[in-house]
Amino acid sequence: ASAQSKFQCKEGETYVMNVMVSAHPYWVPVYQGFKQAAQAMGCKTVFSGTPDYDITKQIASFEQDLIKKPAGVLLHPMQADPFIEPINAAIANGTTVVTFAADSPKSKRVSYITSDNLAEAKFAAEEIVKQVGDSAEYAVLENPGQSNHDLRVTALIDYFAKNYPKMKLVGRQASNQDATVANKAVASMLQANPNLKALWIPEAGSAEGAVAAVLEAKAKVLIMHADITPATLEQIKAGNIHMALSPNQGMQGYLGFVATFMAAHPDLIDPFNDYKTSGFNPMAIPFADNGFAVITKENADSFDLNKYMEGRDPS
Amino acid sequence: MDHPVILKISNLSKSFGPVRALRGVDLELRRGEIHAIAGENGAGKSTLMKVIDGILLPDGGDIVIDGKPVTIASPTEAQKLGIGFVHQEIALCPDVSVAENIFMGVTNTSKALLMNYADLRKRASAILRQLGDINASALVRTLSISQQQLVEIAKALTLDCRILIFDEPTAALTEREAKILFEIIHRLASRGIAIIYISHRMAEIFDNCDRVTVLRDGRYITTHDIRDTTPEQVVAAMVGRVIDKLYPEKQRADERSEEVILDVSNLCEATRFRDVSFQLKKGEILGLGGLIGAGRSEIVKGICRLEGEVTGTVALHGKPLSLAHYGDSIDAGMVYLSEDRKGDGLFLDMSIASNISALAVERVASRAGLINAGRETRQAQELGRRLALKCGHVNDAVSTLSGGNQQKVAIAKMLSVAPKVIFLDEPTRGVDVGAKAEIHRIVRDLARSGVGVIIISSELPELIGVCDRVLVVREGRITGEVTGDDMTEENIMYLASIADERPRAA
Amino acid sequence: MATTSNPVNGEAGSTGNALGRLFRMRETGLILIIAVLFIVMSFASPYFLTWDNMRAMAMAFAVEGIVVVGMTILLISGGIDLSVGSVTALAMVIAGWLFLNGLDPWTASLVAIMACTAIGAIMGFFVTKVGLHHFIVSLAVMVIARGLCLLGTGGRPLGLYTLPPEFKFIGQGSIGPIPVVIVIFVLFVVVFDFMLRRTTIFRKVFYTGSNEKAAAYSGIRTTKVIFLTTTLCAALSGVAGIIYMARFGSAQPTFGVGMELNVIAAAVIGGASLKGGSGTILGAILGTILLSVVSSSLALLDVSIYWQDIIRGSILLTAVTIDHYLNKRRG
């Protein structure tokens, strides 16, 4: 064993990635990154979670993962506080937990990997000003209750209020990631605000409906959104959507795996601190930013998820 | 000798929108009497009873019980006042056992926290034993309509009441059950309970009741001691004219034909009947008699493929039929009038007109399949007139009609298709004397015009009065046949109930 | 002398003039409520009564309206279908997948609609032959169809930007000033409303839903009727899916989640009974319009999203209460 790298799994050492709404395409490239890192290190992976938007079910699936005693779990906790006890129990029983894209800060999870929603919002705000000037009307869609989406929206509004006070927020509608709802909401917004210049949408599903509404109304509105789907990608190529900001999902998964592996192998480090007496995990990374990509007409071809997944195993 | 008055109603009125169901009705009920209420369909009898039971609130008038004026706002209050009610329309909970149905009212007012099922079943069985053969644990859903009627009666008998209302309780019963019921009623009356008895069967009224009150068009007409009046007088008071002939003339000898319309042979069904064979001749009206549950309805439904897996042959006008479904039977010209008009005869929430056309909507439609509303309305009006249907407008819902008028709608539906053979299962259930005579006349006309008519009736006088020949069914088999002067109640009852199946000596 | 009460007469109904008849119609209450809403809104927002806004509002309910047609007919026959959202999505996914794999979009759409029809037939089979309840069968199918959507796409929306313009025309084109989607919608509504009111076949749907046993005792093959209405509803969901696909230029496996409640609500507001036997297409469409106009208006007025649901629910409750009183007779 001495010849082998210590960054290797033992026979059967398994890592789980647990998410909610598990069929959502967002997880697909994340899990690819997770798997790529795992394969490089000879580890087994499992994709788990619940297909539903239901915290009870996610906790049940998380607890069922633990029964199989995996080395670690990379977890996207649907809500922060409900996961405190389950995460702490997991760690007490020898399964380490790292969170990604959503956190449970009061739990003992070892690390948290995410993209910086504030940075995304700031970038989007600057880009909007660059395109439509600093005294235009803009509107947002949102999904109340989903923290990362909330953050992307509120941060942008706050940023404008502080730095570009002449930017005027004229519409704020909930679309709940539903293309039809977004379509209806934007259609009405456009009627009420003929001078609307820009639209910021915190995810891609709503953007699909929004762009259809803008085209149907033959309006000239700058659309920016976060995340990416094949449909919005094509709208970017066609110039109907100006730009999308997509978290580096691959890095999120890759980094997530590495952080989980490290957290499961704290013996690999002997740092200069009090971990031995205080008992915390010396491999902890309080916060790691996986960065985001800016998708425009020019680079759109590299963001086709269907093309990317050709020949890859989704599970 | 007159007993004290227990209930006195004066000048009572009640309207349903434009329909004035009761207009100034008076009624006086004495302790221990059996008081009949007579009146045509839609005269307001059931409405009056519903007012007494607190189901409907009157628009005006006074109700006095034991000398004290009262307002009865709900069935619960009626119960508290000692009023029990056997409804014309069977109202039972199908998903609940017979025993629980019987004691529903008792359970409702009971102070006990827990149900005592064993006790309920025991007490229910005791009551049911008087009435007939019904399992107290069975779900009501599994009972036949006549059994359900008995459960309704049993239900009223459990109440500790001083006034007991029977709204056409015998409409779904055979003579035998009716006789048992009357024994019970007399017993109750002798204990001082006042009984209100509604029926369209004059014989019952005159055999059992003490007084009779007649209503017509929501108005009070008269009250008589039974001893001082005759059925003819009562009927005349009801309809405002004299009905001379209750039954139409029977088939004359010269009308007899050997032409067979319907030939049924060796019809069998797994559990309900076997070896049923008979012929229906042109021009005759054939009756099927028997006790409750004998299987008459089943046989007839089997013939036109409404229920069950039947074997055997059915030939219409000499041509054997191969029917897969009741729809085929209708197409072939055989139609069945159900004994359960509410359950499987009518679409209560739909209009009278669309009920009448339901058997063959195509008849009121263009060749392209488009319904012609005018034709549908006209058809309903014509048939309604023929049957003396009393209704507001043929586009009103059937649920707004009185019981007897609903029955007329069901019959109109049968007539709408101009059938070749018509099976009438309890055709005049709940129909008033005048309309009944009218229906009998129509049936006879149908037979004369070559339509095959088979009537099932639990009312023996009707069977005898209308039919030319009666087949008696017992336990799923035809046990005998009576014609001509042999058609007596005694003979039919004998065939319907004898233990052994010796053929009757002619 | 025999009877002083109204004789049987049919003339009374047809004596009234057209206006009188309108007032007796079940749908009048809803029309009034929607009219009031329109008047209020046109004072509240200068943009409300513009052609563009009307068009946008109509576009918002047109495609779902086709599903509402199918659901209303199914409800009248006594059934219900929770799977409409999933089946709509499945139609998109099947057609999209076939198109991306080289089939021409028209054939692909036809196959997709046929597949949805087959799903409806399977549901019909379980309801009529096996004897299960519509609710539970369509719930299972809702889950299965959603699973098929995920399986067919790997959970990822299919981008169908390359759909030919003739095909996109269905969802995005206009005939004169009127969007094709709305033309199709109106066509479906008019045809089915007429058929439901006038044809013998659809009359049997009412009989079956009103009293299944009595319908059987009238020689109607009720199981066949229910089988057909179940199938029709799924087929119309399929049609809606194809139109959505043409409109959005993509196939979304998660499309239409929760659509069933909206669609059923529209039909019920419009007078359809969950017990079967009553309902009209016109009423159901008015229900759809009511729900949609309320949502659009809240968005147009930019009401805070935290208040929108509260206001929307309250208006819904108020509207059905008022409508109920206007139709008091039908208790």
Next chain:
Amino acid sequence: MATTSNPVNGEAGSTGNALGRLFRMRETGLILIIAVLFIVMSFASPYFLTWDNMRAMAMAFAVEGIVVVGMTILLISGGIDLSVGSVTALAMVIAGWLFLNGLDPWTASLVAIMACTAIGAIMGFFVTKVGLHHFIVSLAVMVIARGLCLLGTGGRPLGLYTLPPEFKFIGQGSIGPIPVVIVIFVLFVVVFDFMLRRTTIFRKVFYTGSNEKAAAYSGIRTTKVIFLTTTLCAALSGVAGIIYMARFGSAQPTFGVGMELNVIAAAVIGGASLKGGSGTILGAILGTILLSVVSSSLALLDVSIYWQDIIRGSILLTAVTIDHYLNKRRG
């Protein structure tokens, strides 16, 4: 004659012995199906029949089970409630908000449950006094309650980490090896199952649901019964919300979206009729267990998520079909 008596409705055919009675019970089919599922699963996964897995599975349905109890009673009385998910969330939000504003958690919870009860009473009012249908009233309330949740929290979950341990004990503690949540759940089930089978008050619920008119003729105040079952269902949703809050240590405004379908499905699988008049708590809970065990099993077996829905739906359909044949008589 005609003794196909079914002891569903309390009136247990106590003539037979205990075993015979078990075989005639409505629930036997479901028990058998669940047993088969357990056997298959314990071969398929070594982890299935472990204490930890049983505990995790039970925790997944226990609290929802309390809502199922309320829904079943409401269904028996002939009603339905689509708002249970929103009302559950609202209970969390109200109690959480009051707690964060200084009220002690017990009082806060009581107020929240009372608020939910009041919402139930309002629904009951609209149904019994105004005469609207349960479906549409509860749909409107579902939307309004969700709106109130958003308004009360600004759309963000309330962190209630500071809830005192005695309170959290309800949701997170154990009595011996058994979680308190499960103890509470079993208590509710046993008590309500007994009451529904045996008490005179709850028998009136069956009578009302089976034939409202017949019940009214027997002097039962059916509107009162329906009012009470409507209120009870909302109150139990409130109780569930409080337990969830104690369990999760947070109040989530978006909690319970779509819960209604799950809950109704469980009751229907367990034999409750959407037409009213029949159903048992035991059956409904078995329905919940069935749905939950299937979901949990798929997760445990690491079945591909793209297949999970398909398998889940198919098992559901198969299970109800088998159960139906085992109970053939009830058509």
